[in-house]
Amino acid sequence: MHTPDSVIKELKRIGIDKNAYSLFVNKADYKIIKFEELSCAQAHVLKQTALVCGADVAIPKTAYYGSKRRTIAAVLFANRREIEKIVMRLEEQPWIEPVMKQLNKVLLQKPSVVLRIGDRKIDFKRTYIMGVINITNDSFYSGSRYLTKDIVAKVAQEMVEEGADFIDIGAESSRPGAEPISKKEEIDRLKKVLPTVLENTKVPISIDTYKATVASFAIDQGVKIVNDISGLRFDKKVARVIAKNKASVVIMHIKGTPKNMQIHPHYDDLMGELHRYFMKQIDFATQEGIERDRIIIDPGLGFGKRLEDNYEIIHRLNEFTDFARPILVGHSRKSFIGKPFNISPEQRLEGSIGLAAILIRNGASILRVHDVAETKKVALLIDRMKQ
Numbered sequence: 001m002h003t004p005d006s007v008i009k010e011l012k013r014i015g016i017d018k019n020a021y022s023l024f025v026n027k028a029d030y031k032i033i034k035f036e037e038l039s040c041a042q043a044h045v046l047k048q049t050a051l052v053c054g055a056d057v058a059i060p061k062t063a064y065y066g067s068k069r070r071t072i073a074a075v076l077f078a079n080r081r082e083i084e085k086i087v088m089r090l091e092e093q094p095w096i097e098p099v100m101k102q103l104n105k106v107l108l109q110k111p112s113v114v115l116r117i118g119d120r121k122i123d124f125k126r127t128y129i130m131g132v133i134n135i136t137n138d139s140f141y142s143g144s145r146y147l148t149k150d151i152v153a154k155v156a157q158e159m160v161e162e163g164a165d166f167i168d169i170g171a172e173s174s175r176p177g178a179e180p181i182s183k184k185e186e187i188d189r190l191k192k193v194l195p196t197v198l199e200n201t202k203v204p205i206s207i208d209t210y211k212a213t214v215a216s217f218a219i220d221q222g223v224k225i226v227n228d229i230s231g232l233r234f235d236k237k238v239a240r241v242i243a244k245n246k247a248s249v250v251i252m253h254i255k256g257t258p259k260n261m262q263i264h265p266h267y268d269d270l271m272g273e274l275h276r277y278f279m280k281q282i283d284f285a286t287q288e289g290i291e292r293d294r295i296i297i298d299p300g301l302g303f304g305k306r307l308e309d310n311y312e313i314i315h316r317l318n319e320f321t322d323f324a325r326p327i328l329v330g331h332s333r334k335s336f337i338g339k340p341f342n343i344s345p346e347q348r349l350e351g352s353i354g355l356a357a358i359l360i361r362n363g364a365s366i367l368r369v370h371d372v373a374e375t376k377k378v379a380l381l382i383d384r385m386k387q
Contacts, residue, residue: 026080037071053085127379130166130368131159140175141345152193163376170208176262198222212237219245231281243289250296255304265304298328310336317362326365
């Protein structure tokens with residue numbers, strides 16, 4: 001029984017007093033929480049308190065003998081009821097307040113995720129689909145390359161009819177090894193297609209760029225979302241452009257640049273690095289004036305990731321729901337789907353669709369895909385099962 005509803009259903013079935021439902025639901029809500037930068041003393045207090053409350057904490061063995069490091073990490077294993085008891089006991093020890101504050105955050109009910117795009121609010125009661133259109137001749141998947149305004153407008157309209165909620169247009173390839181192009185060339189490409197797409201497409205349009213000048217041009221044309229693969233890092237001015245125009249933004253994680261990102265990427269702590277990255281970049285975005293409810297996060301599958309890194313992110317995607325922001329995932333036809341079987345992007349449709357189902361179950365809010373109709377059917381089914 002993995003959900004509160006299923007627990008309560010079985011409690012009813014066996015005749016448990018309804019006043020005890022919440023107690024047992026809290027015991028069923030099991031948490032595994034990693035803390036970083038604890039002093040040895042804090043880690044010991046947390047462990048002893050947890051043991052008294054029926055939980056446990058894993059700490060490095062060096063902590064028992066006085067670690068040479070100033071701080072250490074620890075992992076707490078506890079259900080919600082045990083965490084409540086731990087917090088009550090820690091209230092008596094104000095010097096460990098940072099740990100208590102984090103535990104109180106865990107106890108808070110997660111707020112519903114709301115995204116603002118222009119004047120519109122989206123509450124993600126279902127999975128949203130973002131269709132990909134590349135106006136480049138060197139994107140990794142040939143089926144996403146469209147170079148004339150009439151074809152781009154036609155494809156965008158077809159995607160909307162197939163169920164796309166957003167259209168993402170990119171004028172610069174970000175495939176591994178891609179060379180950057182100038183902002184002038186990027187704008188020149190967009191000038192040829194963007195006005196026609198905006199005029200004939202009812203859904204919000206996203207622009208795939210990290211350049212402030214390009215973002216400003218696109219927003220002036222009517223674009224509502226800036227999809228920045230650099231997470232607002234390659235061009236610091238882009239954050240101000242987004243804030244000034246009250247646009248929405250996708251903050252993606254990337255290690256390196258498209259040209260070098262797949263040259264021996266390495267992580268000592270993949271998920272820890274991604275968590276710290278999003279904390280830092282969300283803080284930067286809000287400090288620059290971007291409203292938090294206009295921020296989307298994207299773990300950047302395939303962007304400076306090894307094969308096993310992509311798999312780990314997919315398996316642990318739900319951990320990013322702690323940011324209470326929509327999670328966008330771009331998995332469609334990427335190399336980690338085809339590499340184990342030595343198949344080309346053109347042969348990766350089935351793998352992409354299978355992953356779409358897993359990603360939705362694991363917490364994805366928006367799927368950025370080349371194959372809108374097929375992915376939409378999967379999303380409708382998985383959303384229905386989740387409900």
